Amino acid sequence: xxxxxxxxxxxxxxxxxxxxxxxxxxxxxxxxxxxxxxxxxxxxxxxxxxxxxxxxxxxxxxxxxxxxxxxxxxxxxxxxxxxxxxxxxxxxxxxxxxxxxxxxxxxxxxxxxxxxxxxxxxxxxxxxxxxxxxxxxxxxxxxxxxxxxxxxxxxxxxxxxxxxxxxxxxxxxxxxxxxxxxxxxxxxxxxxxxxxxxxxxxxxxxxxxxxxxxxxxxxxxxxxxxxxxxxxxxxxxxxxxxxxxxxxxxxxxxxxxxxxxxxxxxxxxxxxxxxxxxxxxx
Amino acid sequence: xxxxxxxxxxxxxxxxxxxxxxxxxxxxxxxxxxxxxxxxxxxxxxxxxxxxxxxxxxxxxxxxxxxxxxxxxxxxxxxxxxxxxxxxxxxxxxxxxxxxxxxxxxxxxxxxxxxxxxxxxxxxxxxxxxxxxxxxxxxxxxxxxxxxxxxxxxxxxxxxxxxxxxxxxxxxxxxxxxxxxxxxxxxxxxxxxxxxxxxxxxxxxxxxxxxxxxxxxxxxxxxxxx
Numbered sequence: 001x002x003x004x005x006x007x008x009x010x011x012x013x014x015x016x017x018x019x020x021x022x023x024x025x026x027x028x029x030x031x032x033x034x035x036x037x038x039x040x041x042x043x044x045x046x047x048x049x050x051x052x053x054x055x056x057x058x059x060x061x062x063x064x065x066x067x068x069x070x071x072x073x074x075x076x077x078x079x080x081x082x083x084x085x086x087x088x089x090x091x092x093x094x095x096x097x098x099x100x101x102x103x104x105x106x107x108x109x110x111x112x113x114x115x116x117x118x119x120x121x122x123x124x125x126x127x128x129x130x131x132x133x134x135x136x137x138x139x140x141x142x143x144x145x146x147x148x149x150x151x152x153x154x155x156x157x158x159x160x161x162x163x164x165x166x167x168x169x170x171x172x173x174x175x176x177x178x179x180x181x182x183x184x185x186x187x188x189x190x191x192x193x194x195x196x197x198x199x200x201x202x203x204x205x206x207x208x209x210x211x212x213x214x215x216x217x218x219x220x221x222x223x224x225x226x227x228x229x230x231x232x233x234x235x236x237x238x239x240x241x242x243x244x245x246x247x248x249x250x251x252x253x254x255x256x257x258x259x260x261x262x263x264x265x266x267x268x269x270x271x272x273x274x275x276x277x278x279x280x281x282x
Numbered sequence: 283x284x285x286x287x288x289x290x291x292x293x294x295x296x297x298x299x300x301x302x303x304x305x306x307x308x309x310x311x312x313x314x315x316x317x318x319x320x321x322x323x324x325x326x327x328x329x330x331x332x333x334x335x336x337x338x339x340x341x342x343x344x345x346x347x348x349x350x351x352x353x354x355x356x357x358x359x360x361x362x363x364x365x366x367x368x369x370x371x372x373x374x375x376x377x378x379x380x381x382x383x384x385x386x387x388x389x390x391x392x393x394x395x396x397x398x399x400x401x402x403x404x405x406x407x408x409x410x411x412x413x414x415x416x417x418x419x420x421x422x423x424x425x426x427x428x429x430x431x432x433x434x435x436x437x438x439x440x441x442x443x444x445x446x447x448x449x450x451x452x453x454x455x456x457x458x459x460x461x462x463x464x465x466x467x468x469x470x471x472x473x474x475x476x477x478x479x480x481x482x483x484x485x486x487x488x489x490x491x492x493x494x495x496x497x498x499x500x501x502x503x504x505x506x507x508x
Contacts, residue, residue, distance in 0.1 A: 133444065
């Protein structure tokens with residue numbers, strides 16, 4: 001087993017969408033989420049975390065210690081027991097303490113180790129805060145939401161049979177480059193035992209999560225850049241906003257709306273504050 | 283009680299914030315401004331030891347108060363500890379939440395583009411050792427705030443709303459509400475903090491903003507309600 005991480009990190013993930021809906025808004029009839037004050041597109045933190053969970057579930061499926069607590073879609077029941085069998089649970093522990101339960105959950109479930117989870121007990125404990133923290137991703141430019149009507153030449157209900165076809169709607173963003181920012185705390189990593197190889201898996205999942213999430217709604221989504229700031233200590237060496245400002249995205253499309261990643265230029269400033277290592281993962 | 287000389291002024295800002303009103307927690311509705319309890323949480327994320335206890339003196343509301351609505355798919359329940367116990371003992375239970383079965387859609391009314399200055403000081407607690415000095419803790423806290431160091435990254439009410447912070451060592455910038463008519467505002471009863479020494483009793487106070495500044499200690503003198 002690798003060691004628990006000992007550095008604070010911040011990261012910037014740039015991802016784009018072409019003719020798809022990165023994250024629908026349930027309040028707006030599933031139109032792509034948009035910040036009503038600026039027109040910029042939004043992808044929520046939980047949407048990105050869902051994709052990380054799904055990716056980890058896919059690549060580590062059945063591996064002990066990499067179970068996923070919040071599963072999506074079809075759940076294969078026989079898998080989890082495998083995960084908690086391997087721990088060699090002591091039969092003498094008749095009344096496990098809350099800390100033991102928390103530790104057990106952290107060791108078994110990747111998403112609890114990374115993001116934390118809330119467990120109900122009588123007192124206010126059994127709550128784990130994970131080291132990995134996401135904010136909302138926002139698009140660099142204002143997005144244009146488009147509704148596309150499609151037809152289906154079959155019907156669901158018998159009473160509609162004479163119609164012959166039904167109409168449906170698809171909500172898309174023609175193009176959007178989104179920027180997500182995240183934080184990883186070494187101190188919280190200690191509490192959930194988030195290790196170096198868990199961190200590598202997180203970087204992998206950020207790079208590859210869209211590759212396994214293709215669907216009719218999403219269109220073409222890809223991770224474009226992953227820039228990691230590694231502090232040389234647990235506490236960190238610099239304010240996070242200073243680091244985030246080192247990554248600038250310039251729009252090169254001038255008067256035309258941007259329609260591809262080539263319409264943008266990512267500028268990463270080379271002068272890092274003392275104690276910061278810049279790692280370009282993608 | 284330590285004099286105000288050992289106080290700090292921390293500017294905190296971010297795109298979003300949600301200081302959830304306890305009476306509207308299912309579909310979260312934020313208070314108009316940061317609560318002293320959330321402000322304490324931000325300071326503790328940067329520096330805290332059992333020997334010290336942060337007290338919020340004043341809160342400057344720098345930006346206009348604006349709201350935004352976000353609806354998300356959320357889980358409806360928590361992990362039952364009993365189920366974890368069974369699994370821990372080797373029992374055969376399905377230990378997961380199914381995102382299709384266990385989903386509810388909840389809206390949150392959150393604050394936008396917030397920026398505050400938290401004026402605070404700390405007091406020593408009974409846990410302080412005999413050789414611990416106020417200066418020591420004060421200087422560690424200052425150093426961390428200057429360098430942007432933190433124990434874990436602070437947030438505005440929920441973890442998806444991260445806080446950017448900066449120590450203010452000179453004059454505090456003026457609030458948007460400074461000298462304006464709406465700068466004097468009765469914000470109603472707000473959560474002051476949870477009293478952990480007394481079975482997690484919630485303490486409320488009548489928040490009053492003058493020129494964009496909430497003098498928490500002064501408001502408390504007008505009567506905290508629990």
